[in-house]
Amino acid sequence: MTDTSTNQDTPPTLDIVDQGRGQSCVKLSGSWNLRGLLTAPDLGRKISSYAANKNIQWDMTPVDVLDSASALILWKAWGKKLPLALQLKPEHQRLFDLWQAQPPPESEPGGYSSSLAIKYVSQLLANFWGQLLQLVTLLGQLFLDMGYLLLHPGDIPWSEISITIYESGVRALGITALVGFLIGIVLSYLSALQLKIFGAEIYIIDILGLSVIRELGPLLAAILVAGRSGSSMTAQIGIMRVTEELDALSAMGISHSLRLILPNVMALTIVLPLIGIWTSALALIGGMVSAQNTLDISYLQFFLKLPDVVPLINVLIGLLKSAVFGLMIALIACHFGFRIKPNTESLGNETTNSVVAAITVVIMVDAVFAILFMNVGMP
Structure with missing residues (x-):
């Protein structure tokens, strides 16, 4: 599920392009894979801050490599839905279609609630x-x-x-x-x-x-x-x-x-x-x-x-x-x-x-x- 047609050693980059009239576009390029993200730990924070603006455009056509881990990070930053103004390659579209069709399960919150305790006691009594x-x-x-x-x-x-x-x-x-x-x-x-x-x-x-x-x-x-x-x-x-x-x-x-x-x-x-x-x-x-x-x-x-x-x-x-x-x-x-x-x-x-x-x-x-x-x- 990874595009390997280009060089995978290009580090991932994120740039802001001013398109005039107050419009901005987030341009992604390079190799967006797990190894590349480890070399740029601040990218996750930048993506989250830009994703908070729902009117900003996203351009992922210059991305050479995109794997499932990077796609999941972007998917979660976007609020588990694709931005309205998004440009990307067709082969990368399939990765987001996968998450959109079957979103990952959410982890259960820590701690115990009264309903869980009641359910546990009822199971013990039933057993x-x-x-x-x-x-x-x-x-x-x-x-x-x-x-x-x-x-x-x-x-x-x-x-x-x-x-x-x-x-x-x-x-x-x-x-x-x-x-x-x-x-x-x-x-x-x-x-x-x-x-x-x-x-x-x-x-x-x-x-x-x-x-x-x-x-x-x-x-x-x-x-x-x-x-x-x-x-x-x-x-x-x-x-x-x-x-x-x-x-x-x-x-x-x-x-x-x-x-x-x-x-x-x-x-x-x-x-x-x-x-x-x-x-x-x-x-x-x-x-x-x-x-x-x-x-x-x-x-x-x-x-x-x-x-x-x-x-x-x-x-x-x-x-x-x-x-x-x-x-x-x-x-x-x-x-x-x-x-x-x-x-x-x-x-x-x-x-x-x-x-x-x-x-x-x-x-x-x-x-x-x-x-x-x-x-x-x-x-």
């Missing part, structure tokens, strides 16, 4: 509502699959459930034991410092028993499983999307919910209460070790007093919470897994969203349980 409906649909499909399996027990995917229990439960015993043991030590040590002030060292058993069995054990296990196993489930489904395995299952008539969602949900619902008990037991052992060293409370005394200060209903509440945690973690992991598009960027984003959403929902559900069972199980 949240849409994902909530998808989760409810997923849960409804899960109940339909369970009803189908009750009528056709031979179709229960035992192998998938067993593999998920092993991957999400057995292989998580190490990390949950370590975290539970250390949390028990920290909680016992910090509580002992305060109980010593009031001479109430024996109440360390009450604090550890209620807090660990009822709250910390199930919550820690759920958070660890959400970060470890929930992300794995999401990534696994996402990789199946990328490798088109999901499309292959659909082509073979195999239900995604029956073979992928149901085994994950059932496995986590079964295994998470067991992991919660395991984490609580290790946390209590860590608390016992710390209490014996800091408060001189023997292991036997701890074991004998623990059933008296922690009613059995607290254990049942912890098991119920863990089962609900497992259900929600598996549902959220599968939900974000099926949202993954067939590219690696979406795989990473949705896996991260899955972990964040699962941990957030676990804490919210724990708060709901704390409110509902506020007066239940207290000695």
Whole structure:
């Protein structure tokens, strides 16, 4: 789109020619290209000042070379329309015809207005509502699959459930034991410092028993499983999307919910209460070790007093919470897994969203349980 018939090294020039009777003409000559404009930075200012006069004439016939960048500068200086008194070569006319037919897009003004903020919030709410409906649909499909399996027990995917229990439960015993043991030590040590002030060292058993069995054990296990196993489930489904395995299952008539969602949900619902008990037991052992060293409370005394200060209903509440945690973690992991598009960027984003959403929902559900069972199980 550049005329190269003449020498391109001629610098661009701008002259004012007096035509008499108060009429002036701006005469352009030379090579009006990007390289030439860089050698004469003051030309842009001159063009803008002369373009403010709508009655002035423009003569561009002496211009040897005109490129798109120079044409755009002139076009903007003229107010995005050609002057009435303009003389130019036909080959240069095509450049201005291009801008006149399709003007360049204007950049958006900086800053945020109230309308943009409202639009952003409305999009967030619409996205949240849409994902909530998808989760409810997923849960409804899960109940339909369970009803189908009750009528056709031979179709229960035992192998998938067993593999998920092993991957999400057995292989998580190490990390949950370590975290539970250390949390028990920290909680016992910090509580002992305060109980010593009031001479109430024996109440360390009450604090550890209620807090660990009822709250910390199930919550820690759920958070660890959400970060470890929930992300794995999401990534696994996402990789199946990328490798088109999901499309292959659909082509073979195999239900995604029956073979992928149901085994994950059932496995986590079964295994998470067991992991919660395991984490609580290790946390209590860590608390016992710390209490014996800091408060001189023997292991036997701890074991004998623990059933008296922690009613059995607290254990049942912890098991119920863990089962609900497992259900929600598996549902959220599968939900974000099926949202993954067939590219690696979406795989990473949705896996991260899955972990964040699962941990957030676990804490919210724990708060709901704390409110509902506020007066239940207290000695």
